Amino acid sequence: MAPTRELSRQIVEEAAILCRHTDITLLEVVGGIDYREQAEGLKQGADIVVGTPGRDHRLLQAGHL
Secondary structure (H helix, E strand, O other), rough: OOOOOOOHHHHHHHHHOOOOOOOOOEEEEEOOOOOOHHHHHHHOOOOEEOOOOHHHHHHHHHOOO
16 A cells, blocks of 8 residues: 555556566556456456555445555
8 A cells, every 4th residue: 555646656666576487466546546457457356556656445335446
């Protein structure tokens, strides 16, 4: 969990570098990005999910996270 979208983006960018040669999948869940797309990404599965508190909470309440 990251406090802002900007920090979430930085974390995902760095994690992508670290996971580049692995099968580890990443998903960013933050406001300002299509909610349905993020819910579908969670449904497909992700090894690492990075998000902001508001979007994490909304996805958790909806049963996606």
